Amino acid sequence: MTYRVRLSQFEGPMDLLLHLIRRDKINIYDIPISHITREYLAYLEIMKELELEMIGEFFVMAATLMRIKAQMLLPRRIEEEEMEDPREELVRNLIEYRKFKEAAQHLSEMEETRRKVFTRPTPNIPEDDGTVRMTEVTLFDLLGAFQKVLDELKKQVSYRIERETITVEEKVAAIREMLENQSEVLFTELFREGFNRIDIIVTFLAILEMMRLGELIARQMSHSSDIWLYKPGTHSYIKAKEMSDGIREQH
Amino acid sequence: MASESSIDNDKAKLEREIEALLFASDAPLSAHRLASLTGVQSPSTIRSTIESLDRFYREASRSFQIVEVAGGYQITTLPDFSSLIAQLFKSRRKARLSQPALETLAIIAYKQPISRVAIEAIRGVNCDGVLSTLMDRDLIVISGRGEGIGRPYLYSTTGTFLEYLGLKDYRDLPSIADLEKKVSGIDTMNEPPTGVTDETSQNESSYISDE
Numbered sequence: 001m002t003y004r005v006r007l008s009q010f011e012g013p014m015d016l017l018l019h020l021i022r023r024d025k026i027n028i029y030d031i032p033i034s035h036i037t038r039e040y041l042a043y044l045e046i047m048k049e050l051e052l053e054m055i056g057e058f059f060v061m062a063a064t065l066m067r068i069k070a071q072m073l074l075p076r077r078i079e080e081e082e083m084e085d086p087r088e089e090l091v092r093n094l095i096e097y098r099k100f101k102e103a104a105q106h107l108s109e110m111e112e113t114r115r116k117v118f119t120r121p122t123p124n125i126p127e128d129d130g131t132v133r134m135t136e137v138t139l140f141d142l143l144g145a146f147q148k149v150l151d152e153l154k155k156q157v158s159y160r161i162e163r164e165t166i167t168v169e170e171k172v173a174a175i176r177e178m179l180e181n182q183s184e185v186l187f188t189e190l191f192r193e194g195f196n197r198i199d200i201i202v203t204f205l206a207i208l209e210m211m212r213l214g215e216l217i218a219r220q221m222s223h224s225s226d227i228w229l230y231k232p233g234t235h236s237y238i239k240a241k242e243m244s245d246g247i248r249e250q251h
Numbered sequence: 252m253a254s255e256s257s258i259d260n261d262k263a264k265l266e267r268e269i270e271a272l273l274f275a276s277d278a279p280l281s282a283h284r285l286a287s288l289t290g291v292q293s294p295s296t297i298r299s300t301i302e303s304l305d306r307f308y309r310e311a312s313r314s315f316q317i318v319e320v321a322g323g324y325q326i327t328t329l330p331d332f333s334s335l336i337a338q339l340f341k342s343r344r345k346a347r348l349s350q351p352a353l354e355t356l357a358i359i360a361y362k363q364p365i366s367r368v369a370i371e372a373i374r375g376v377n378c379d380g381v382l383s384t385l386m387d388r389d390l391i392v393i394s395g396r397g398e399g400i401g402r403p404y405l406y407s408t409t410g411t412f413l414e415y416l417g418l419k420d421y422r423d424l425p426s427i428a429d430l431e432k433k434v435s436g437i438d439t440m441n442e443p444p445t446g447v448t449d450e451t452s453q454n455e456s457s458y459i460s461d462e
Contacts (some may be wrong), residue, residue: 103430
């Protein structure tokens with residue numbers, strides 16, 4: 001197994017050209033194109049030998065250099081005097097790139113300075129990645145809420161006539177559909193009046209199943225308050241957005 | 252006398268309120284925002300209060316300071332404690348940006364909003380991976396769509412970008428003119444090649460002398 005260094009992580013063809021220009025103290029406005037092409041190709045050879053993983057752009061640049069070299073060697077006629085120097089576009093690009101390389105150097109220095117200071121960490125807001133995050137609602141909170149629903153049922157004087165029993169899968173589909181229209185739902189809202197014991201158990205199992213699948217997130221303000229159920233990526237997204245809008249209001 | 256001390260009390264109260272807000276916040280708070288939260292009329296009162304608070308930290312040799320960053324104010328620890336705190340966050344610190352990421356970020360910062368194709372034209376290499384890294388780190392966003400074929404996405408830097416680099420605002424970046432001056436300084440140092448002889452150099456210099 002050969003270890004391949006991915007060159008694109010470090011440098012590209014423009015960097016190589018600038019390196020050669022610097023190394024050979026070349027005037028960027030008057031690049032000796034044959035010389036630079038030869039040196040450039042020599043580097044490509046070394047890189048090939050070292051089995052560095054080279055991006056295609058290196059070969060594109062080699063072709064560009066060879067094209068310019070060919071154009072330079074062509075005899076020119078008087079009427080072509082006003083023609084652009086074949087090197088002009090390359091020089092323009094190199095100068096533009098070098099400017100941003102310089103800017104990147106500045107950014108790197110600023111990054112280094114800023115890394116020396118530490119700020120308050122970001123509070124734990126659920127992220128928009130669709131995974132189950134029961135940060136504030138534990139399984140016991142859910143069981144407690146479930147117990148309350150069962151207690152409510154006991155208080156009801158009359159029972160409705162038994163209907164055909166719904167399955168967990170059907171209930172999951174029903175909750176899913178419900179959350180299409182609203183981004184959040186109160187836990188107790190899912191246990192509407194007229195539910196029998198089986199309905200309640202099936203609904204509760206459906207909620208647990210959806211949380212396991214990452215389709216639902218449960219949150220509550222405190223351990224005794226109401227439990228809200230969210231579709232991942234709605235509530236947390238809005239919350240996170242509000243926070244970041246705070247800083248961006250200036251821009 | 253009584254009114255003077257009540258003014259002092261108000262000032263001390265405001266200082267403490269601002270301190271509490273800055274301490275609790277995970278993001279820089281603008282003077283405007285602090286003014287509305289504390290019920291103070293003018294953001295300039297906020298600014299002067301923050302200055303006196305920061306002066307107090309310095310005079311009392313505290314380990315933290317208030318910095319102006321990303322259009323707001325933020326409490327940070329002093330740079331003196333960087334290696335100490337770095338030990339605490341050893342495994343949790345974000346990596347520095349790579350050279351390609353910094354270059355791409357620089358291009359976007361100066362030329363925003365800009366398309367991927369335009370960035371790649373400057374860098375001379377594909378920028379797909381770098382752009383998604385920068386997006387993942389919230390340093391850039393897609394801010395719109397350009398004209399032309401396929402209406403390409405346009406990228407811009409974010410408030411997080413300013414915060415990440417500790418910049419007050421975009422004027423804190425070196426100007427394009429300064430950058431040009433700095434890089435053209437390299438050119439004057441590089442005299443025309445003397446040691447380099449080339450079979451085409453004769454031909455090439457004629458392009459210049461013909462003018």
